[in-house]
Amino acid sequence: MSGIKICGMGHYAPPKLMTNEDLTKIVDTSDEWITTRTGIKTRHHCVEETHADMCREAARMALKNAGVAPEEIGACIVATLTPDYLAPSAACLVQRDVGLPNDTVCFDLNGACSGFLFAMHTMECLLAASPRKYGLVIGAEMLSRFINWQDRGTCVLFGDAAGAAVVEWSEEYESIHALLGCHGDSDMLGVTGAGHADPPQIFMHGQPVFKFAVTAVPWCIDQVLARNGRTVDDVDFFVFHQANARIIDLAVRKYRIPEEKYYKNIERYGNTSAASIPTVLSELAQQGRVGSGSRVLLVGFGGGLTWGAALVEFK
Template sequence: MANACGWVCSDSVSARVMCTSSVEGASASHSRLPRFVSKGCKLVGCGSAVPSLKVSNDDLAKIVETNDEWISTRTGIRNRRIISGKESLVGLAAEAARKALEMAEVNPDDVDLVLLCSSTPENLFGSATQIPKALGCKKTPLAYDITAACSGFILGLVSGSSHIRGSGFKNVLVIGAEALSRYTDWTDRGTCILFGDAAGAVLLQACAVEDDCLFGFDLHSDGDGHRHLNATMEQKELDDAADSNGSVVGFPPNHASYSCIKMNGKEVFRFAVGVVPQSVEFALQNAGLTVSSIDWLLLHQANQRILDAVAKRLEVPSERVISNIANYGNTSAASIPLALDEAVRSGRIQPGHTIAAAGFGAGLTWGSIIIKWG
């Protein structure tokens, strides 16, 4: 049964998060969940941006012991883009957002909210607030960051739609942007072959409830799996000696920096192939749909073998699976909107097509969402 905002109510945790009426014993005035207005939500524009520097497998073979065949056979990756020169994460994110607004024919000043999904912001305190400035917004929309690694964009879509349904916002930019090259160990052939930099964006817009295009979702996290994929903070001790003026010994005590990305590939593969098909099925159940109802399966572009394995378990034909990993590698939160934008602009994804999208990665986090394009 669908609630007033068009999301399907069920016994799942994900559905209960969205439906205040399903919280047992809670009235609208006392519930900690928002009271939703009768609004739908649709995707009306998309855009993407990638750095100019292309790094091929042959290029990597010059710095680590590897080759094109070894990389492409195991991952499906042949090229990736890397930020260089004066390029920046904010610049890529703003370019992707600008293209999404242009497709939607929406002025930047009409944007109410900017969500930047990224684990690699250019500022410790986040980079989202810099996007409206880069877009030239005369007004100041609310902007904040979402950090959920490769699942970030899925969480961004759910969060953005919630703001539209529950807070009265009309236009919400959801951007996935990453500069993973800054945290890549270029001497580790197990990880440096995987990652690239990119940005992708969509514009979510309020609509009549009967035109709602976000049908259902499923979200999870499990901190126990953090050890399999992370870039942790490391403490570096400073000198303990007091200076000639008698400053406090041992202060400041340390300096923090982040390690390069560390990954147990076999465990991450096992995790993704195990949880993603189930998550997609849960999201479809929440939407009241079946696998046969979807036109496209759009997964986080982590590894072609993962894409193939998930599609096989869901019994989705390969021709209905979106994949651009060969050209860009794993771009974390940017991978889904980047692949979506290319598929829309190439004409593969048409207005009215139903898409099952799923993200999975560090945290560990994973989730799926069922959407209709256009």
């Protein structure tokens, strides 16, 4: 038996707020149209801040809350699809800015909106072979720089943020038993890259993505509970990727999850992709709603198509 536990969380979002009313001045939309379809009221957009700035602030907060010094970190993974540079990686910039040891394993991971879950599983494996048993896992996105303002269906959805977790590996801890998967699809949801002449932009076909999500979320919950030999009642808190309030509400009704065991911040942040799940976790820890001994089920889904779930515990 071996695995990881969360020791401390941190998050950061730039101060610039884009309200639904602000968006009506840019694109043909309305507060009512956005709110009823997504649950989003505001989202944070970077102005002067960089992706590296957000990662640094979230990481520092997580390290402080964990009571772990930078020199104790054995590996750093940044889950992202919107870094400042393709190279150096965002994780290498975290190493520089936070002062991690030079021999810290640092790299980026692109799992889109499921990225934080992919990174948590990868970190569990890395720390098993590391002489230093603390790891730094960050989900961070600057999606505002990749918005297609001609697409009224997607430009209202996305925001910028970073969330970070300090985790500890031990032979005495249970594995998070992460469930991860993908189905290669370059048409439904993603961000264009070097294969396209135009600047990179987010694209999405809303209805197929919604149908994918409402199927993937309960399947992930069922599978990860089975892997861990747990039931819904054994989970202290459910944390869903904040893509759409209606997707979360459907899962809540299906599993009869009581109000005190789930949380939504999509109204204030919008969809922040890989930053979504760790930002929720950090806010919950900050509010004292999760803490030592809390067992939390994480569920993510996104472009790729990717999906994932894990049952994590706080130290």
